[in-house]
Amino acid sequence: MEERLSLIFVSGGVRSGKSSFAEELAIKIARQYDAHNSSQSDCILHYIAAGQASDEEMKARIAHHQRNRNESKVNWKTWEQPIGLKRLEDVFDITDVVLLDCLTTLLNNEFFREGEKWRNPSFQAQLMEDIIEGIEMIVSSCQTLIIVSNEVFYEPYSDNELTMIYKKMLGKLHQKLVRMANRAYLVEVGIPILMKGDH
Amino acid sequence: MHFVTGGAFNGKSQWVKEYYKLNETPHQWISVYGGELPNLWTEKEAIYQQPFMVFDGIESVFKVWVQKYDVSDIRDMWRSFIDSWNEWEQNDPQRNVVIIGTDFSKGIVPLQALDRKWRDVTGWAYQDIVSVAERVEIVWYGIARQIK
Numbered sequence A: 001m002e003e004r005l006s007l008i009f010v011s012g013g014v015r016s017g018k019s020s021f022a023e024e025l026a027i028k029i030a031r032q033y034d035a036h037n038s039s040q041s042d043c044i045l046h047y048i049a050a051g052q053a054s055d056e057e058m059k060a061r062i063a064h065h066q067r068n069r070n071e072s073k074v075n076w077k078t079w080e081q082p083i084g085l086k087r088l089e090d091v092f093d094i095t096d097v098v099l100l101d102c103l104t105t106l107l108n109n110e111f112f113r114e115g116e117k118w119r120n121p122s123f124q125a126q127l128m129e130d131i132i133e134g135i136e137m138i139v140s141s142c143q144t145l146i147i148v149s150n151e152v153f154y155e156p157y158s159d160n161e162l163t164m165i166y167k168k169m170l171g172k173l174h175q176k177l178v179r180m181a182n183r184a185y186l187v188e189v190g191i192p193i194l195m196k197g198d199h
Numbered sequence B: 001m002h003f004v005t006g007g008a009f010n011g012k013s014q015w016v017k018e019y020y021k022l023n024e025t026p027h028q029w030i031s032v033y034g035g036e037l038p039n040l041w042t043e044k045e046a047i048y049q050q051p052f053m054v055f056d057g058i059e060s061v062f063k064v065w066v067q068k069y070d071v072s073d074i075r076d077m078w079r080s081f082i083d084s085w086n087e088w089e090q091n092d093p094q095r096n097v098v099i100i101g102t103d104f105s106k107g108i109v110p111l112q113a114l115d116r117k118w119r120d121v122t123g124w125a126y127q128d129i130v131s132v133a134e135r136v137e138i139v140w141y142g143i144a145r146q147i148k
Helices: A018-036 A056-071 A103-111 A115-119 A121-141 A161-180 B012-019 B059-065 B071-090 B113-132
Strands: A007-012 A045-049 A076-080 A097-101 A144-150 A183-188 A191-196 B002-006 B028-031 B052-056 B096-102 B135-140 B143-146
Touching: A007 A018, A007 A161, A018 A045, A018 A056, A018 A097, A018 A144, A018 A183, A045 A056, A097 A121, A103 A121, A103 A144, A103 A161, A115 A121, A115 A161, A121 A144, A121 A161, A144 A161, A191 B143, B002 B012, B002 B113, B012 B052, B012 B096, B012 B135, B059 B071, B059 B113, B071 B096, B071 B113, B096 B113
Parallel strands: A007 A144, A007 A183, A045 A076, A045 A097, A097 A144, B002 B096, B002 B135, B028 B052, B052 B096
Antiparallel strands: A183 A191, B135 B143
16 A cells, blocks of 8 residues: 655754755655656645744845755745744645745744743643644645754753743654654754654 | 663653553652752662662753762762662562663753763763663654664
């Protein structure tokens, strides 16, 4: 029986090559799909960009990723979605491949969406639920969703409440997503290590 | 002895609970987060009630110790703790000791000297326990990889 690849989780450190790997993987999956289904319409590649060009450094980082995607000669349909994944409910087709880059930025944007509310445990729970629901919705409306996120869990504890709450939420989201995912990769120095599923 | 490590918030405790089916296995779970290890290796008989012992958050012990002792004393105290529990475990095939410790060795060098000492000591202490443990696991978001 053919496995339906609905969710792939990709994580790695800063500059580990996780985004490039995830983009190549998305392209590969889309091409494989097109090769097997020549009579039907082409599979569209979507890119959900969570980053906001809030300062010069962020602008440069976004430009770097955009340049890479343009150089790959593949047409990406880009969705600037710093918060509120659920707004993308009706935009994908069941044959499409969607890449979300990255979850850490999305969580960061959602975290501060209502000022100081991040201190409130029920706000934190609601926020995680919103993100998971948004992801489940996208997974069920496209062929494959690839989520890119960061490894931020290997530093000494900080006494900073904000950092601890953020890390705890991100850790819980990662655990949940790895459970949901058909495949999970840890990218180390450009090399993807398959942690869950089959190639 | 079984050592379980991995990053913070990666589901290490949850993995131990599920793997050993602890909801149906009598055990004693000692969470040392934020506190100091009691003198367990001299008070074992009084403290343990179950053949299955879990020590969770072991890195917290070193955070307290680095404020009071130098590195070589900490290594000695830690090795005697490991040896003593290892011996306790080996004396009865029913007994099990699981130690859970967070890996925080991969960030930027901490600014504070005590935090650097804590991070160094914890790395050495983990090497000590890995040399004694017959099994070692790294947990990544709930997925375990046995490395020994």
